Amino acid sequence: QLAGLAVVAFGLWLRFGGPMAEFATDKKSPELFFMGLYVLVGAGAIMSAVGFFGCCGAARESQCLIGTFFACLLVIFAGEVTAGVFAFIGKKVAIQEAQKIYEDAYEDYMKSPVGKVNSTIYRYHVALQCCGKGNVEQQKELPCPENIQLPKASNCLVEIQNVIDAHLHLVGIVGIAIASITIFGMIFSMVLCCTIRNMREMI
Numbered sequence: 001q002l003a004g005l006a007v008v009a010f011g012l013w014l015r016f017g018g019p020m021a022e023f024a025t026d027k028k029s030p031e032l033f034f035m036g037l038y039v040l041v042g043a044g045a046i047m048s049a050v051g052f053f054g055c056c057g058a059a060r061e062s063q064c065l066i067g068t069f070f071a072c073l074l075v076i077f078a079g080e081v082t083a084g085v086f087a088f089i090g091k092k093v094a095i096q097e098a099q100k101i102y103e104d105a106y107e108d109y110m111k112s113p114v115g116k117v118n119s120t121i122y123r124y125h126v127a128l129q130c131c132g133k134g135n136v137e138q139q140k141e142l143p144c145p146e147n148i149q150l151p152k153a154s155n156c157l158v159e160i161q162n163v164i165d166a167h168l169h170l171v172g173i174v175g176i177a178i179a180s181i182t183i184f185g186m187i188f189s190m191v192l193c194c195t196i197r198n199m200r201e202m203i
Contacts, residue, residue: 001051007044007178011037014167040175043079047178050076054189061196070189073182080179088172095164099157106133106156109142128163130156 015037050072057065102124109121122143125131131144134155 001048003178003181004044004046004048004051007047007174008041010170010174011041011044014171015041037171039079039082040171043076043178046072046079047076047182054185057189058192063193063196066189066193066196070186070193073186073189077179077182077186080175080182082175085172085175088168091165091168094168095161098160098164102156102160103133113141124156128156128159130159133157 050069053065053069053072056062057069105121105124122145125143125148126145129145129148131148132142132155134157
């Protein structure tokens with residue numbers, strides 16, 4: 001249950017905290033990246049709820065509840081492995097998707113540098129601590145964070161790649177780690193179930 005709650009908290013932090021939250025507030029968002037997070041959060045929520053079956057099954061020595069616990073862990077295991085594998089395999093596509101969102105906002109700003117467009121691209125610059133796409137002359141026309149020093153400001157497309165790369169590595173590592181813990185849970189549940197059955201046969 002604690003591991004499940006930890007996974008949920010981790011997934012929600014990646015979804016609503018940090019630089020990636022800025023992409024989620026826009027009309028367009030990197031769907032592939034957030035899809036992996038939703039799978040991770042869903043698996044964590046199920047994992048936490050399923051802990052109840054394990055506790056009740058062990059306390060009541062119920063083979064039915066322990067069997068249900070095992071089946072649920074198997075589903076969670078599949079979900080966590082999917083999230084972990086996706087995080088490593090789908091990284092390139094997720095990066096390209098997020099970069100396209102920034103480039104669209106960048107082009108919109110260049111066409112009309114006022115109002116909401118100005119606010120949108122400024123949020124990206126603050127969250128990513130960058131400004132523009134590496135062109136010094138264009139950087140001077142953009143709403144850059146105050147602590148960014150031109151021309152040393154980072155290229156936002158590079159920063160997007162770095163941020164998503166780091167976040168997806170975390171998703172992959174957490175997914176595979178929880179999947180490993182789930183394997184131990186399945187093994188122990190089967191051992192407990194067999195032990196209960198043998199004890200009843202002896203009686």
